[in-house]
Amino acid sequence: MTHDHDHLPDEQLGRLLRESLEPDWHGAFVGRVGVAMRADAESARWSVLAAWLRPGLVAATGIAVMTALGFALLQAPADQASFADMVVAEGVPAAMLAGEPGPSNDLMLSAVMEGR
Amino acid sequence: MTDAELAARAAHGDDNAFGQLVDRYAPAARRVARALLGSDADADDAAQEGFLSAWKAIGRFDQSRPFRPWLMRIVLNAARDAGRRRGIRETDALSPDAADRRAGPDVEAGRALLRDRLREVLATLPERQRVAITMFDAEGYAHAEIAEALGVPEGTVRSDVFHARRALRADLAPFLEDVR
Numbered sequence: 001m002t003h004d005h006d007h008l009p010d011e012q013l014g015r016l017l018r019e020s021l022e023p024d025w026h027g028a029f030v031g032r033v034g035v036a037m038r039a040d041a042e043s044a045r046w047s048v049l050a051a052w053l054r055p056g057l058v059a060a061t062g063i064a065v066m067t068a069l070g071f072a073l074l075q076a077p078a079d080q081a082s083f084a085d086m087v088v089a090e091g092v093p094a095a096m097l098a099g100e101p102g103p104s105n106d107l108m109l110s111a112v113m114e115g116r
Numbered sequence: 117m118t119d120a121e122l123a124a125r126a127a128h129g130d131d132n133a134f135g136q137l138v139d140r141y142a143p144a145a146r147r148v149a150r151a152l153l154g155s156d157a158d159a160d161d162a163a164q165e166g167f168l169s170a171w172k173a174i175g176r177f178d179q180s181r182p183f184r185p186w187l188m189r190i191v192l193n194a195a196r197d198a199g200r201r202r203g204i205r206e207t208d209a210l211s212p213d214a215a216d217r218r219a220g221p222d223v224e225a226g227r228a229l230l231r232d233r234l235r236e237v238l239a240t241l242p243e244r245q246r247v248a249i250t251m252f253d254a255e256g257y258a259h260a261e262i263a264e265a266l267g268v269p270e271g272t273v274r275s276d277v278f279h280a281r282r283a284l285r286a287d288l289a290p291f292l293e294d295v296r
């Protein structure tokens with residue numbers, strides 16, 4: 001006979017408890033846990049991707065902007081060189097752009113000598 | 117393969133090894149969750165949640181310690197969380213017809229009646245006593261293992277088992293005579 005103070009399991013109560021609490025569909029339950037594990041792993045992978053998505057987009061946008069700026073800066077000297085051509089194309093006389101040539105050095109020197 | 121070996125493999129990403137541990141401990145985990153929650157569906161949800169939590173935490177499991185109290189502690193925490201979410205009370209009142217059934221157990225249906233009655237009486241016990249007696253008497257866990265799973269001293273477990281047995285036996289005495 002089993003007593004309350006025994007250090008061993010109460011066999012009668014234990015058997016009744018197991019019968020009373022006995023779960024069914026053991027295989028189905030194990031399978032269900034397996035499915036949940038796979039779903040959780042998949043969800044975790046997507047979470048990682050989602051976590052990287054925002055900073056990834058920001059980084060990609062930054063790179064695109066920097067690339068565009070760099071490209072624009074590289075193009076800038078060529079644009080300045082063609083400014084005169086653009087103005088001519090707009091109808092400004094070429095003489096205005098060319099200007100009168102200044103007096104030669106010899107002429108300037110002789111003027112100074114005569115004035116002395 | 118031992119629990120420790122399977123746990124070590126699972127910790128290194130072997131999901132099949134963890135599957136074997138689930139297969140090994142699912143019945144006990146589900147029974148303990150049922151003892152705690154009452155509802156079979158809620159208990160299975162909680163047991164599943166417990167296994168999932170254990171799977172995620174297997175890398176942190178100290179392999180020098182026994183696996184099953186560690187696992188059962190996680191399952192119990194999941195069951196308690198489920199109980200809190202569901203808003204269950206610590207003890208449920210006995211159904212009105214329970215006393216009538218107790219008065220005259222039919223020998224033919226005695227065993228089935230006894231199982232039902234046992235779950236009803238079990239539900240009236242404090243949560244810790246429900247877990248302690250189920251783990252000790254039904255699942256064969258040692259007092260020390262239950263203490264570790266419940267996070268209480270071993271003496272508390274012994275006391276809980278003692279009081280739970282006394283309550284169950286007092287209430288089920290007429291049934292127990294029939295099925296002895």
